[in-house]
Amino acid sequence: MSPTEPIYIADETVRALIDEQFPELAGRELGRRYTLEDQFAMRIGDDYGAIFPRLPGRDEHYARVVDLITPHVDRWTFPSSHPIATGVPGHGFPYHWALVPWISASTAGFVPLHVESARPLGETLRQVHAPSPPGAPLNPRTGLGLPDLEDHFSSMLAFACDRGAPENRIIDAAAARAIFEAGEAASREVSFTWTHGRLEPRAILSDRGSFAGILLWHNFGAGDPAADLGYAANLLSRDMHPHFWAGYGEISEPTATRARAFQVFAALRHIQIDDPFLMRMAWERLIELGLVHEA
Numbered sequence: 001m002s003p004t005e006p007i008y009i010a011d012e013t014v015r016a017l018i019d020e021q022f023p024e025l026a027g028r029e030l031g032r033r034y035t036l037e038d039q040f041a042m043r044i045g046d047d048y049g050a051i052f053p054r055l056p057g058r059d060e061h062y063a064r065v066v067d068l069i070t071p072h073v074d075r076w077t078f079p080s081s082h083p084i085a086t087g088v089p090g091h092g093f094p095y096h097w098a099l100v101p102w103i104s105a106s107t108a109g110f111v112p113l114h115v116e117s118a119r120p121l122g123e124t125l126r127q128v129h130a131p132s133p134p135g136a137p138l139n140p141r142t143g144l145g146l147p148d149l150e151d152h153f154s155s156m157l158a159f160a161c162d163r164g165a166p167e168n169r170i171i172d173a174a175a176a177r178a179i180f181e182a183g184e185a186a187s188r189e190v191s192f193t194w195t196h197g198r199l200e201p202r203a204i205l206s207d208r209g210s211f212a213g214i215l216l217w218h219n220f221g222a223g224d225p226a227a228d229l230g231y232a233a234n235l236l237s238r239d240m241h242p243h244f245w246a247g248y249g250e251i252s253e254p255t256a257t258r259a260r261a262f263q264v265f266a267a268l269r270h271i272q273i274d275d276p277f278l279m280r281m282a283w284e285r286l287i288e289l290g291l292v293h294e295a
Contacts, residue, residue, distance in 0.1 A: 006037065006054035009093050014042055016091045018050060022099060036202065037273060039218070041100075049102040050087065051218065053095045061140060061218050062086070063096040068137060069220050072194065078124040079103055079205070079213030082220075098218065105212040108235050109201030109277040114209035118240040121204070121211050122247025125228055129193040132222035142195040142223025146184040146261055153180055156268035163271065165283055165292045176264055176291050183261020186254040188224060195223040199231040200270065201281055226255045230262025234270065234281060238288040264289070 011030060019026040031043030038055045053062055065083045073082060083098035113121065160171050196203070197219030205212035229251070236244055245251075251259070263285065270282035286292045 004055055007094075008054075009052065011042075013091050013093055014050065014052070017087060017093060017097070018044060020090065021087050022085065039216075041215075043102055044099075047102055049081065049100050051083070051098045051100055051216075052093070053097065053218070056095075058140070058218065059095045061221075062098055064137060065098065065218050065220050069217060072128075072130065075130075076124075076127050078120070078127065078211075080217070081205070081213060081215035082217045100215070100217075103205055103213045103215070105205040105207045107202050108204040108206045109275070109281065111206040111209060112201075112281070113204070113206055113211060113235060113240075115240050115243060117206075117209065117211035118236050118243035119247035121232060121235070122244040122249075124211070124214065124247075125196075125199075125225075125232060126248050128196055129225045129228065132192050132194045136192070136194075136222035139195045139197040139219050139221035139223035141197040141219055142225075142227035143192070143221060145188070145224070146180065146258065146265075149265060150184070153265055153268065156265070156272055160268050160271045165286075166280075168295045169287075169292045170295050171286065172291050172293055176268075176286075179264050179289070179291075180261045183226075183258045186257040186261075188226075188258070189252060189254055190225065192222040193225045194220065195225060195228045196220060197223060197228070199228055199235070200266065201235055201278060202275075204235055224258065226251075226258035227262045229255070230259040230264075231266045233259065233263040234267055234285045237284070260289075264291070 015030060025044050025048060028045030034041045039051055039053045041049050041051050043049050063086060066086045069082050081100045081103045083100055085099040087097040087099060089095060157173055157176055161173050165171055198216045203216035204214060267282040267285050270278040
């Protein structure tokens with residue numbers, strides 16, 4: 001986590017940015033603010049929303065995402081709250097920001113997906129994972145290999161061990177590290193694809209448990225599809241995974257090994273974030289993986 005204090009911008013600043021840069025939306029009422037640790041979203045009328053970063057270091061990704069993602073959306077058949085226009089700094093706000101179509105639904109962090117949603121989620125990721133050309137801009141999360149994440153993994157594992165699992169359980173640090181190191185050692189025999197990069201429960205929309213779309217696209221770029229697959233695995237209980245893979249299609253054993261490592265990495269990241277829904281889901285997945293035991 002960044003030590004930088006996330007910035008706050010007042011509703012009046014949001015209003016000024018929208019009215020100045022998107023005058024066609026000037027008459028739309030601003031709705032509820034949805035705040036995460038690194039960004040927040042605000043609804044604009046019934047059909048649009050705006051996504052504003054709160055931390056430095058990702059401005060270039062917000063600035064480029066519309067150009068990267070627009071060529072793909074016409075072939076996608078799933079609902080997507082993806083950036084459709086780029087806002088620029090102004091009125092004291094220092095970063096680029098994004099205008100998105102708004103989808104009214106809960107997130108899978110609040111209303112978990114039902115088993116019937118596993119296959120559509122797999123089919124959706126297969127559509128996202130189209131081949132990326134050589135030299136395509138990297139996704140800041142999936143473009144990093146597991147060896148690049150070693151230090152972060154170690155610090156998050158130590159945090160989870162110190163925190164302790166629910167109901168007096170303990171995490172098996174050695175077994176968790178073994179999965180991560182197996183992923184590090186697995187060859188990346190597939191080419192990079194386009195990837196989402198933030199398939200956490202708060203990025204997946206759920207309509208009473210039915211898959212309703214994907215949001216939080218600002219990391220979009222080239223990367224290892226195993227990272228997306230590992231992150232998505234935390235959204236689904238273990239009995240739902242066969243349906244997910246039926247939708248996505250076969251993958252190689254090295255890719256599956258990397259995906260398991262990314263799943264453990266993502267679960268530990270969820271535990272670090274102060275969100276009870278994320279933590280609950282992360283611990284459930286680690287228990288299913290056999291990485292959490294009675295004390």
